[in-house]
Amino acid sequence: MNTTLIKPLxxxxxxxxxxxxxxxxxxKKDANKIDIKKAVEKTYKVSVKSVNTINVLGKLKSRFxxxxxxxxxxxxxxxxxVKLSDGEFIDFYSQV
Numbered sequence: 001m002n003t004t005l006i007k008p009l010x011x012x013x014x015x016x017x018x019x020x021x022x023x024x025x026x027x028k029k030d031a032n033k034i035d036i037k038k039a040v041e042k043t044y045k046v047s048v049k050s051v052n053t054i055n056v057l058g059k060l061k062s063r064f065x066x067x068x069x070x071x072x073x074x075x076x077x078x079x080x081x082v083k084l085s086d087g088e089f090i091d092f093y094s095q096v
Contacts, residue, residue: 004031004039008092009079017081023090027053027080036080047085054079 006026008014014024027036033051040048058074084090 004028004035005043006077008090010092018089021086021088022081022083025080025082027078029055029076029078031078031080033080036082040082044090046088046090048082049085050083052081052083054081 004027006028009024009026011024017024023040025036025040027039031039033053036051036053037048040046040051056077056079058076060071060073062069062071
């Protein structure tokens with residue numbers, strides 16, 4: 001497994017992108033689009049048409065406890081949306 005890709009993002013919105021030929025991954029924060037393209041092509045043996053990246057800020061979380069309100073933040077991460085060439089597909093569920 002390549003170190004640039006952390007894991008595929010499997011949400012309802014990401015699944016709706018899969019039908020359009022777009023696949024979503026969580027990647028390392030220091031990865032650039034060229035690194036992501038090479039990693040996806042090497043790992044899944046597909047040809048990548050384009051890569052879009054998004055830095056996602058972690059959500060604020062607060063919890064009520066005996067000692068008062070504790071506030072914190074979920075960790076931030078970088079998300080990559082990869083568009084594949086026409087007719088290509090990545091099946092994430094075959095490896096489960």
